Amino acid sequence: MYDELKYWYIRDHKLFRTLSMSQIKQLCIITGFKKATKGEIIYFSSSDLPRIFLLKKGHIKIVTVDEEGNETIKDIIQKGDLFGELTLETDNQVNEYAKALSDDVTICSFLMSDFEDLLLRNPSLALSYTKFVGLKLKRIRNSYSNLIFKDARTRLHQFLKDWAESEGIKTENKVVIENYLTQNDIAQIICTSRQTTTHLLNEMEENELLQYNRKEISIPDIRKL
Amino acid sequence: MYDELKYWYIRDHKLFRTLSMSQIKQLCIITGFKKATKGEIIYFSSSDLPRIFLLKKGHIKIVTVDEEGNETIKDIIQKGDLFGELTLETDNQVNEYAKALSDDVTICSFLMSDFEDLLLRNPSLALSYTKFVGLKLKRIRNSYSNLIFKDARTRLHQFLKDWAESEGIKTENKVVIENYLTQNDIAQIICTSRQTTTHLLNEMEENELLQYNRKEISIPDIRKL
DNA sequence: CTGTCATTGTAAACTAACTGACAATTAGTG
DNA sequence: CACTAATTGTCAGTTAGTTTACAATGACAG
Missing domain, CATH: 2.60.120.10 (Jelly Rolls)
Incomplete structure (x- = not known):
């Protein structure tokens, strides 16, 4: 068996x-x-x-x-x-x-x-x-x-898009991703410092592009990234 | 035939x-x-x-x-x-x-x-x-x-090493590479600006790490890169 | 419930590298 | 051989992003 x-x-x-x-x-x-x-x-x-x-x-x-x-x-x-x-x-x-x-x-x-x-x-x-x-x-x-030529902001956007694409649960234009990465992990993937990543994520949260927490990332409108 | x-x-x-x-x-x-x-x-x-x-x-x-x-x-x-x-x-x-x-x-x-x-x-x-x-x-x-994490200088060194490795004609520790790339090409490959590449190449020439011209690049001692 | 450790947040100083602008040199073409 | 275009050289101003350093928050074990 x-x-x-x-x-x-x-x-x-x-x-x-x-x-x-x-x-x-x-x-x-x-x-x-x-x-x-x-x-x-x-x-x-x-x-x-x-x-x-x-x-x-x-x-x-x-x-x-x-x-x-x-x-x-x-x-x-x-x-x-x-x-x-x-x-x-x-x-x-x-x-x-x-x-x-x-x-x-x-x-x-x-x-x-x-x-x-x-x-x-x-x-x-x-x-x-x-x-x-x-x-x-x-x-x-x-x-x-993508990583090499663009600036950190574009890289983060692109990474989130890719991640949402491959793993996110999509309803209409809203996507929810199970977040198993720390901000430090994300920083390493997009090749930037942890602080820059934190800064950019908070900035995006202020602009209501996403909601971030340790369990999941929720993107209200994926087209806006 | x-x-x-x-x-x-x-x-x-x-x-x-x-x-x-x-x-x-x-x-x-x-x-x-x-x-x-x-x-x-x-x-x-x-x-x-x-x-x-x-x-x-x-x-x-x-x-x-x-x-x-x-x-x-x-x-x-x-x-x-x-x-x-x-x-x-x-x-x-x-x-x-x-x-x-x-x-x-x-x-x-x-x-x-x-x-x-x-x-x-x-x-x-x-x-x-x-x-x-x-x-x-x-x-x-x-x-x-290699490209992503290091600074421009290290990237150029690494690139030259790789290039010498794959195509250079080696005698002892001296390597001669047929140079079919412009400095602009090199800049694009190692993801930096043309000016930075020029600057770094001249710096290396001053330090006698290499001799650069449009036809060939000659590296007296590849181990020093 | 509390102490501990990992994660996230924030700020200032610093720096490598980019941008733009222009000059000097070299190579190739008619 | 001279003209043109491509390549290389050089400089100053600007900036994105790093580094260092520390504070705040959250998660989890005992």
Whole structure:
């Protein structure tokens, strides 16, 4: 029964919809599970064999730490996202780890080598996967080019729009986002200081562009951003 | 005889080494060629069927133009690089084009649909291609995260290091780079103003970290950057 | 209910980098 | 070879955003 659950977890991802049960089994025999609560650090066990991860539930951030111990956010992973070495190449960057942002994080993983075997046997899956990585590439490139050229205000607006787009619950033009990020997190994502972010958020609240609190962000009219 | 040349052009790319002659033919029947000289604009003919491009010779930059007509450099493509829609998804962003940076630009291209067919029939090629796209993703992510957090000076240093690494001719610790970029191009790549770039380059020349001219950049000791 | 820690709010001094404006130099073309 | 356009050099004024520092608020554990 527990085994059944495992399969379902993987099968649920749109990338794996085309797979047969036996192919899923091939991956899942070695599937690892992990649960985490808020603030918990999840290492990409570099000692272990390289793995690909799939976030089933919750939110996590991928973080790197530089020589001086400064955390920088590399990516925010949402439910349904694949992460880890998408290049299918092993990389021994030890100073990179994931951190749970919500209390109900569930991750499953499988060996990269098994995944590669599967791709070789299933060209259409390989094609889907390539498109998936390509899409990720495009998303990252776009968000970065937004980040770099515009000022902090525009960057915050753009970030909120993107966030609302991908996760917000929309009714008419009003959008409500579950806020699992601190202002400091947001600051890091849009590459500005915590103070500037606080300032801008308060400014937007004064102009009635949004209501901010630690649980949720509510945007009365998304078109005005 | 001309046909033979065509095949060779594609076969030369490391991605295609594993292909049989007939598979190459399948791609090449519809291969398009293009030559360009410095400054020439090459459109990703959006009216035409979507294509994948391979830069055989020279250097080009991928550029987007925003509403106000400002050019921003999205990518620099070097000899041997594949470019175009790596996502294998059509995208109707018309405000994106390529511009030749050197006088001897040669591009060949093939239809995306043909490429997809080939990937489906050739799983190991699909896997290689996936890794290729993944690598591109990693490269872009790294270069961006370098760009964003550091100041202009560090960014320029990092850029020069990367450039020297990928294209420079190294003897001992001295590196010579063929300079096909203007200071304005460099400024756009490292996201700063043209004046700041000029200032920093001159500063580095004073400190004998490099010698700059329009033809080449010579770095006496790459470790000092 | 209270103490503690994380998060958010606010302000002043400081600085890197941008903008605009113009001059000097170099490359390419007829 | 001279003319033109592109590239590079230089400067002063301005500004967005950082830094430092501390206060206020909220959340959570015992």
